[in-house]
Amino acid sequence: MTSIRIFMMALIFSLVLVPIRIAHAQTEDPVVHAVLFFSPSCPHCHLVLNETITSLIDQYGDQLQIIAIDVTQPNGEALFLNALKKFDLEYGGVPLLVIGNTYLLGSLEIPTEFPSLIEAYLAQGGVDWPDISGLQEGLAAAGQAENSNTAPPSQTITEPTIPESAAISPAIPSPMPFPNLSLSAKPLPDPNWRDLFAQDLGGNTLSVIVLIGMVGAVLWSGRIIRQANRASLKDRWAWVIPILSIAGICVSAYLAYVETMQVEAVCGPVGDCNTVQHSEYARLFGVLPIGVLGLGGYIAIITTWLMARYMKKPMEDIAAWALLALTISGTIFSIYLTFLEPFVIGATCTWCLTSSVLITLLMLASMSSFNLNLSRISSDISRHRRH
Structure with a gap:
């Protein structure tokens, strides 16, 4: 028997949890x-799971108790909304982990900060279940069901063993009071x-x-x-670039x-910016935030435009080619990121889409001066050969 139980609990209408025993440490x-x-x-x-x-699980054993709640279930969603309300969050995504009076969001924040929080709370003597409206009532109902001597004949109750993940079968229809829970030793299949x-x-269609x-x-x-x-680039139209x-x-x-800063993004009526920003694709090679990379790219673009407009040859031509290279590479990279949102991440960031549109327009504007730069280079090569 393992040292911890991870329960995938689908809450039914009355916010009753499945009557599986929650193992507490005997020490x-x-x-x-x-x-x-x-x-x-x-x-x-x-x-994360x-x-x-x-x-x-392997590291802390009975000293760590976790309940995992499926937000796609009606009352699981209700608890999720209560958790967001607890922290005054207008928006939120999953995975969301709540421990004490702290919440962690995303597959970057949870792995990096959860272990240190466990150590801190253990040093303080432990921490009880979070104060989320409806959670204690569900736990109390589960405790009452555990003390019952009988269970409905058609209900399946399994003694949990350590799983790599857990799967929830659909809830048994009324009048059965509890969902039918089964645990699997196999990882959850990727969607x-x-x-x-x-x-x-809506966001992914956009x-x-x-x-x-x-x-x-x-x-x-x-x-x-x-x-x-x-x-x-010295013409008046070129001011569209800056x-x-x-x-x-x-x-x-x-x-x-x-x-x-790991704060919540204001996304608007379409999209799920926070899911995108907390995904593994929000950082290049897992290190450099994409927003920081984009900021540097736009600064570089406006710098090369200034050089191409106000400097003399040969720096003028070099800057014009650098501007073209920056906008083309930025557009190609943005195409890759935009593809990831609907088909890999499963969420869309409207801020990211705005940046993608901007860099594409910048590419088209930079392309407009391509022929002039090319003709200048051809003239310089011909002049050099004559001399």
């Missing part, structure tokens, strides 16, 4: 209690792209529209290159703030 060692909110179709929840939680897309249908537009813009840029007109860049700086600066 007087301090115990830390925590609640993890998850969704079966959330890949980041799978990562199958990797972080199982390793902590397919259809499940992920359906998690944020992502696909933007993605198609970006790919179309890249293809259209080839036509711009073949045009005979030779626009110059204007778009300043807008990009504002967007990326906000995203950098959200990612580095």
